[in-house]
Amino acid sequence: MSNEQQQGNNLDSWLDAYAARAETLAVSEVRALFSVVSRPEVVSLAGGMPYVSALPQELLAKAYNDMMAKKGNLAIQYGGGQGDLVLRDQIRELMALEGIQSSVEDLVITTGSQHGLDLLSGLFLDKGDVVVAEGPSYVGALGIFRHYEADVEHVYTDHDGMSPEALQETITKLKAQGRKIKFLYLVPNFANPSGVTLSAERRPRILEICKREHILIIEDNPYGLLYFDKPVPDALRAVEEEGVVYLGSFSKILAPGFRVGYVLAPPAIRDKMVLAQESALLCPSSFTQMMISEYLANADWKGQIDTFRGVYKERKDAALAAMNEYLPDLHTTRPDGGFYLWVTLPDGVDSKAMLPLAVKELVAYTPGTAFYGDGTGQNKLRVCYSYPTPENIKVGIKRLANVINLQTELLETFKGR
Amino acid sequence: MIPKGKAAAKLKIQVLAGGISHERDISLKSGRRVADALTEFGATVVIREPDSKLLANIAADKPDVIWPVLHGASGEDGALRDILTLTGVPFVGATPEAARLAWDKSIAKILVARAGIQTPPSITLPKETFRELDAESVLSSVTASIALPVVVKPARGGSAQGVSIVTKIEDLNRAMVDAYVYCDVVIIEKLIEGTELALSVIDLGAGPIALPAVEVVPRKGHFSFDERYTAGETDYFIPARLDAKTTEAARKVAVTAHEVLGLRHLSRIDMIVDANGIVWFLEANVLPGLTETSLLPMAITASGNSLGEVYYNLAEAAKRG
Numbered sequence: 161m162s163n164e165q166q167q168g169n170n171l172d173s174w175l176d177a178y179a180a181r182a183e184t185l186a187v188s189e190v191r192a193l194f195s196v197v198s199r200p201e202v203v204s205l206a207g208g209m210p211y212v213s214a215l216p217q218e219l220l221a222k223a224y225n226d227m228m229a230k231k232g233n234l235a236i237q238y239g240g241g242q243g244d245l246v247l248r249d250q251i252r253e254l255m256a257l258e259g260i261q262s263s264v265e266d267l268v269i270t271t272g273s274q275h276g277l278d279l280l281s282g283l284f285l286d287k288g289d290v291v292v293a294e295g296p297s298y299v300g301a302l303g304i305f306r307h308y309e310a311d312v313e314h315v316y317t318d319h320d321g322m323s324p325e326a327l328q329e330t331i332t333k334l335k336a337q338g339r340k341i342k343f344l345y346l347v348p349n350f351a352n353p354s355g356v357t358l359s360a361e362r363r364p365r366i367l368e369i370c371k372r373e374h375i376l377i378i379e380d381n382p383y384g385l386l387y388f389d390k391p392v393p394d395a396l397r398a399v400e401e402e403g404v405v406y407l408g409s410f411s412k413i414l415a416p417g418f419r420v421g422y423v424l425a426p427p428a429i430r431d432k433m434v435l436a437q438e439s440a441l442l443c444p445s446s447f448t449q450m451m452i453s454e455y456l457a458n459a460d461w462k463g464q465i466d467t468f469r470g471v472y473k474e475r476k477d478a479a480l481a482a483m484n485e486y487l488p489d490l491h492t493t494r495p496d497g498g499f500y501l502w503v504t505l506p507d508g509v510d511s512k513a514m515l516p517l518a519v520k521e522l523v524a525y526t527p528g529t530a531f532y533g534d535g536t537g538q539n540k541l542r543v544c545y546s547y548p549t550p551e552n553i554k555v556g557i558k559r560l561a562n563v564i565n566l567q568t569e570l571l572e573t574f575k576g577r
Numbered sequence: 578m579i580p581k582g583k584a585a586a587k588l589k590i591q592v593l594a595g596g597i598s599h600e601r602d603i604s605l606k607s608g609r610r611v612a613d614a615l616t617e618f619g620a621t622v623v624i625r626e627p628d629s630k631l632l633a634n635i636a637a638d639k640p641d642v643i644w645p646v647l648h649g650a651s652g653e654d655g656a657l658r659d660i661l662t663l664t665g666v667p668f669v670g671a672t673p674e675a676a677r678l679a680w681d682k683s684i685a686k687i688l689v690a691r692a693g694i695q696t697p698p699s700i701t702l703p704k705e706t707f708r709e710l711d712a713e714s715v716l717s718s719v720t721a722s723i724a725l726p727v728v729v730k731p732a733r734g735g736s737a738q739g740v741s742i743v744t745k746i747e748d749l750n751r752a753m754v755d756a757y758v759y760c761d762v763v764i765i766e767k768l769i770e771g772t773e774l775a776l777s778v779i780d781l782g783a784g785p786i787a788l789p790a791v792e793v794v795p796r797k798g799h800f801s802f803d804e805r806y807t808a809g810e811t812d813y814f815i816p817a818r819l820d821a822k823t824t825e826a827a828r829k830v831a832v833t834a835h836e837v838l839g840l841r842h843l844s845r846i847d848m849i850v851d852a853n854g855i856v857w858f859l860e861a862n863v864l865p866g867l868t869e870t871s872l873l874p875m876a877i878t879a880s881g882n883s884l885g886e887v888y889y890n891l892a893e894a895a896k897r898g
Contacts, residue, residue, distance in 0.1 A: 168794060168812030171870050175809040186810075189738065189802040195602035199628070202597070516599055516739065517758040570704075570757055574750035576713040 203556030243269020312533030321358030350498025598649025618885030
């Protein structure tokens, strides 16, 4: 074979065999940059990691020992596709804290609520369908929707959460365009990334609009119990059973390593979810479900949630104080719970483009564009205060201020043309 | 051909990977690949981070050789290599002095040009330049001298991070900002269109040898970060689809650049062959990527050698001094 005729090697023998949706999966430079957050010199305000050190390991050790002594063989065996019945019953008690009445029959345990959302997306989304979501919205959800080749339409969101008027306008516009809206995806409490909570006044209006327009609501609520001073309004699912699928998680109120979440769905959807789950992974992990069940039965889990609230409130206060000290001119949300501040940068500053500079200055954050499916959010960034100590939060935000100043100077220098 | 052969006694090798540069992720991937290949070949390998425990780890591990697989600042700029020199433990790759010269693309271009090799016209602009001079007028005179299209790139760095190709004058400012976020010194270089080549150079003690040229053909756009590290995004032709004369010219450029920059053991020289068959030197890589999609391992495999054997022989060459 001559040189001209030789075939190139693209390093992937199966390139011609992938499904079209695999096109959405690619490495990214931003993702690679985040590798530095594991270095101790870097203050990471990026990943939304719970501060699991506030969870006494003795509690888990005891839960493990007790669980193995009582039902070790069951814990290491396959379980049911819908999840452990005892744990489902305990979850009912957990959800009652947010006003939700339910049956164990309608609950499905999943491998984190992320998996629940993936199962739901697989059930509902075809290529070109539309998911309506807050603007900004949770990056992990956007990734799932993108993978199922759906389009995301963001709805204007302010300090009281999603605007009902904007939601109605969006729905009307999309329907006029002949688009198929499959569901409204909402994180109503201390949303990721904005930190805002959907007000009690807006909740019935959102429900009413979706009911009238026949749009299913997926209510994703990992942070609701992590309020600082007063509980959040009742869940949407507490009011509406048929039109809301509710996602919950143990990742933030216990620990994410268990990978246990749950979905409360109307019976017809629940049936399909169980079948889809059995098809995908046979059953969620019996081991971690039974560990959590033992923990809920015998540990002071409500007291532990109180401990987490105290930790995160102290860190939120440290973050806001540092923002006030080092970046007083920037707008930031002031959350009443959860993990996040949502910061608006000076005009023209692109948080994604600025990230390499931040890495150089040993601080990391999540660029705003990650939280939009339409490429917007350039001048926003998310600060996550849940994991670093209050002292490190202050150091990190001081460094962030320096980065923003350097970038602003750079943009000022090259503002011409 | 690279000499074959195995040492009677296997070396104890400490692979350094990670670091705190923009290329940390690539370094970790490269480091694990190198460690796996060395282990498979029979070496005793430990992977370490170059962190506050660096010296303590070297003292505890007592390696025969250190194999730094560190990309980006500190790994390639000579700083860490100075520290390794102080430990007295032999290490693979460039000396601190050579690393400093080659790592800075603007200096490397000068040294290579002095050896008679073509390198695209360029200008190097430290950020401080713009403290006193107006950016608009500086960039206007630059583009009057170096006509678009140009490549704007950080003077120090790798993996195409911060690199832009500017074809329209209105995009130049943005490209400058995107490069300065990686490095305080930026190069504006005339874009040479042509066949993109990467030639890896290996020296096991008997002098530098250029491995088969790898021709790089991204499926979309240019050979940027995503195209480098996503399998399927780029087609690689080994050997490159060049005539014998051009192939030989490219090999000569690679070996000459490796030598004039004083590089040691391994390097990768990136170049472009234009429509007239002229080979243009672009940059030298002090520690080339060694991931599963990287060019040097590809060239080693194409040369009929095993990665483990070559990586091991490099360690032995380092030990021999």
